[in-house]
Amino acid sequence: MPHATHSPIRDGELLAAADLGSNSFHLVVARYEHGELRVIDRLRDSVRLAAGLRADGSLDPARRDKALACLARFEQRLRGLPPGRVRAVATNTVRRLSTPSSFLGPAEAALGHPIEVVSGREEARLIYLGVAHGIPDSPERRLVIDIGGGSTEFIIGQHFEALEKESLQMGCVASTLRFFSDGKLSHKRWKQAQTEIAVELQQFAADYRMHGWGETIGSSGTIKAIGNVLQTAGWCDSGITNTALERLRDAVLDCGSIERLRLPGLAEDRVGVFAGGLAILEAAFTALNLQQMRICDTAMREGLLYDMIGRAEHRDPRAASIAALAQRYAVDRAHAGRVEATALALFDQAARDWQLGQAEHDWLSWAARIHEIGLAIAHSQHHLHGAYIVENSDLAGFARHEQQVLAAILRNHRRKPDEAVLRALPERLRRPTARVTTLLRLAVLLQRGRAADPPPPIELQVEDKLLQLTLPRAWLDEHPLTRADLEQERDYFKQFDIKLQVRDSEKMAAA
Numbered sequence: 001m002p003h004a005t006h007s008p009i010r011d012g013e014l015l016a017a018a019d020l021g022s023n024s025f026h027l028v029v030a031r032y033e034h035g036e037l038r039v040i041d042r043l044r045d046s047v048r049l050a051a052g053l054r055a056d057g058s059l060d061p062a063r064r065d066k067a068l069a070c071l072a073r074f075e076q077r078l079r080g081l082p083p084g085r086v087r088a089v090a091t092n093t094v095r096r097l098s099t100p101s102s103f104l105g106p107a108e109a110a111l112g113h114p115i116e117v118v119s120g121r122e123e124a125r126l127i128y129l130g131v132a133h134g135i136p137d138s139p140e141r142r143l144v145i146d147i148g149g150g151s152t153e154f155i156i157g158q159h160f161e162a163l164e165k166e167s168l169q170m171g172c173v174a175s176t177l178r179f180f181s182d183g184k185l186s187h188k189r190w191k192q193a194q195t196e197i198a199v200e201l202q203q204f205a206a207d208y209r210m211h212g213w214g215e216t217i218g219s220s221g222t223i224k225a226i227g228n229v230l231q232t233a234g235w236c237d238s239g240i241t242n243t244a245l246e247r248l249r250d251a252v253l254d255c256g257s258i259e260r261l262r263l264p265g266l267a268e269d270r271v272g273v274f275a276g277g278l279a280i281l282e283a284a285f286t287a288l289n290l291q292q293m294r295i296c297d298t299a300m301r302e303g304l305l306y307d308m309i310g311r312a313e314h315r316d317p318r319a320a321s322i323a324a325l326a327q328r329y330a331v332d333r334a335h336a337g338r339v340e341a342t343a344l345a346l347f348d349q350a351a352r353d354w355q356l357g358q359a360e361h362d363w364l365s366w367a368a369r370i371h372e373i374g375l376a377i378a379h380s381q382h383h384l385h386g387a388y389i390v391e392n393s394d395l396a397g398f399a400r401h402e403q404q405v406l407a408a409i410l411r412n413h414r415r416k417p418d419e420a421v422l423r424a425l426p427e428r429l430r431r432p433t434a435r436v437t438t439l440l441r442l443a444v445l446l447q448r449g450r451a452a453d454p455p456p457p458i459e460l461q462v463e464d465k466l467l468q469l470t471l472p473r474a475w476l477d478e479h480p481l482t483r484a485d486l487e488q489e490r491d492y493f494k495q496f497d498i499k500l501q502v503r504d505s506e507k508m509a510a511a
Contacts, residue, residue, distance in 0.1 A: 007084065009312045014040075016081055017304035018074055018088035020107075020115065022050035023149025023173050023273060024221060025067065027074045028301045037133075037305055043077060045070040046269045049093045050150040050173035057098025064103060071110040078112060084358075087304045088115045089399070091123050092150030092171065101426055114428075116399030120167025124153040125317070125396055126303035128162040131219050133306050134298030140214035145284055146299060147222040147277050149173040154204070154284075156213055164211060166204045170197060172222045176258070176276030183258040185275060190253060193276075197283035205287040216290055219299040222277035225270045227295045232265025240293040242285055249282055307397070317397030322366045325393065329373035335450050340368035342455050343443035347436075349460040350467075354435050363402075364436045367409040371444065374410070387411035387421075401426060405433050413440045417495045434496040438467065441492070445485050457505075466499050473504035 009015070009032050019026040029041040047070055052063025078086055090107075094100050094117050108115050118126070127146045137159060144155045150171040156164040170178075179193040218227070218240065229248060230236040236244035248263075252275060255261045261271050284290065310316060326333065343364050350356065374385030391407035398406075408421045417437070422430050446455050459470035469486075476483050486502045493500040 007312065009085075009309060014081055014085060015305050015308055016078055016086045017301045017308075018071075018078075018086070018111065018113075018115075019299075019301040019304070020049070020067075020071075020088065020090040020094065021148050021300075022091060022093040022151070022171055023048055025049075025070045025074070026301050027077060028305065029077065030305055032309070037302070037309075041077065043074060045073070048149065048173055048273075050171065051177065053093050053096060053150075057096065059097060059103055064106075067103075068106055068110045071107055075110060075112045083113060085308070086113045087308055088113050089123075089126070089300070089304060090115050090117045091148065091300075092120070092167075092169070095119070095400075096150070104426065116401065118399050119394065120151055120153065121165045121394050122396065122398065123151070123300060124155045124165035124167050125162045126307060127153050127219060127300045128155040128157045128165075128303070129160060129306050130298045130300055130303030131217055131296045132157060132160045133302060134296050135217065135294075138215070141212065143208070143213040143216045143288070144219060144296075145216070145223070145281075145293070146219045147172055147280050148220060149273070152280055152284075154208065156208060156211055164204075164208065166208075168200050168203075170200060170280055172273040172277030172280070174276070175280055176273045178276070179279060180258060180275050185253050185255060185257055185261075187253055190249070190279065193279040194283050194286070197280055198287055201283060201287040208288060216288075216293045217296050218281075218293045219296045221270070222273075223281065223293070223295060224297075225266060225274065226278060226281060228265040228267075229263050230265075233263070239295050240281075242291050245278075245282055245285060249278060252278060318362070318366070318395070318402075321395040321397055322369055325370050325373055325389070325395075329370075329376040329389070331370060331372055332450075334452070335447065336369050336372065338452075338455075339371065339440075339443050339447045340365055342446055342458075343368045343440050345458065346439045346442060346460050349458075350435070350439065350462045353462045353464075356432060356435065360432050360436050363405055363409060363433070364439055367406055367413065367436070367440055368443065371410060371413055371440065383411055383414050401429065405429055408433050409437045409440060412437045413444060417492055419495055422496075434498070438493060438496055438498055438500075441489065442469065445482065445489065448482065448485070449479075465497055466501065467493070468501045468503065470503045470505060476504055 011033055013032050014029060015032060016029045025045050025047050027043040028039055030037040030039045047067050049063060049067055052060035054060060088111055094103060097103055100117060104115055128144050131144050141156055141158045144157065146153045148171045150173060152168050152170055154166045155162050179189055227240055230240060230244045235247050251263060258272060258275060261274060266274060347361060347364055373389055374382030377385040387407040387410040390410055391403055395403060404425060408425060411418060411421050422434055425433055456472050456475040461468040490500045
């Protein structure tokens with residue numbers, strides 16, 4: 001059966017995005033109408049996941065239980081939505097867990113959908129995409145700042161493209177705990193916070209100022225909360241200005257402690273993390289020479305929705321990332337194209353019985369296009385070099401688990417497979433990754449001659465752990481090296497828990 005495709009999103013369909021942030025969990029449900037999104041439901045819970053992150057990288061059980069209870073409520077709202085119309089993303093705190101799978105397994109079970117863990121820069125890209133769709137388009141470049149619970153993202157973008165992306169390990173929850181752990185607020189502590197945050201900002205502030213931008217935009221809860229206090233107090237007509245920010249800082253310090261922090265327009269659930277977020281924003285205003293900031297209602301969750309639309313309309317940033325890798329490492333595109341065509345022909349014959357869908361089709365296609373990037377380092381062990389490049393590169397559009405899968409396929413596409421690499425993947429991904437890897441191994445082997453001639457007719461039959469490959473006897477006789485390779489593959493395939501049988505077109509064993 002042909003593989004499933006990214007089905008177009010029809011008018012009236014519902015899409016949903018869950019943002020598992022370090023401070024709050026958000027769920028947004030929207031209806032797709034005439035090429036636009038109309039939000040029909042929003043859910044939010046102040047989980048404060050970052051507050052439960054322990055020094056050893058484990059998660060406080062009480063905080064974990066609160067997170068799972070929130071996801072169970074989200075699950076009720078998501079019932080009836082097909083998997084391809086829901087995306088859930090976890091950010092900084094889950095990235096920092098020593099064993100993310102210990103949280104992700106129960107979390108996915110509670111939510112009823114897979115959860116992607118994205119890098120800081122991918123988080124920044126999604127934030128910018130959401131902001132860019134929430135404000136009128138403009139030809140000028142924009143600086144977007146998003147202060148989350150565990151990290152803060154800084155993005156310079158133009159139109160709908162993020163040009164520069166930075167993610168710093170500081171957010172409203174983490175910074176409040178770091179600088180005001182006992183709840184006391186003083187000028188001395190504030191100055192210390194400004195100094196330490198400024199050191200972090202120095203990593204990129206000069207480069208950002210050199211690039212330049214026309215308008216500064218703030219997004220997400222911390223910046224919205226600051227703006228709300230400024231407008232309620234009458235210190236600023238709209239948005240945030242440098243002068244108003246200074247008045248707010250003085251008012252916060254006058255309170256003396258977080259416990260006594262009472263400001264007009266400040267919601268109760270923001271009191272405990274407000275000081276840390278304000279310290280970050282003031283330091284950012286100073287380091288980047290900001291005078292004013294506009295506040296946007298949209299952020300990463302809306303970016304996730306628009307990213308889903310882009311994938312359905314074949315505007316997938318992941319494909320662009322793969323193309324960039326191929327170009328950067330001077331891949332032989334003609335040969336990679338022949339390997340991809342052979343691999344996908346095998347995929348089409350195996351997809352139904354092996355229950356491979358669009359995700360696995362994409363993995364195989366991308367892996368085929370870049371399976372030789374490691375040659376740019378050395379021919380010896382180039383599959384190891386390629387896997388390292390993929391796992392450690394900043395690839396726009398990719399979740400962490402997708403890069404791990406792609407790296408595992410490249411690592412095991414030739415020579416003796418490393419079973420430990422597969423075991424390191426989330427359990428639900430191990431079998432499909434192994435099966436995709438075997439298809440790429442066969443395609444690479446059948447195209448080993450690197451000739452432009454078309455490959456022979458290939459028949460592939462699969463049944464659970466059995467893979468039967470049938471090739472013309474005459475072709476096998478003319479390619480004794482391939483015959484020997486296939487014989488060796490039988491031993492290698494056992495490590496994928498698959499039995500390989502190779503037969504000629506007259507149903508006689510050829511290997």
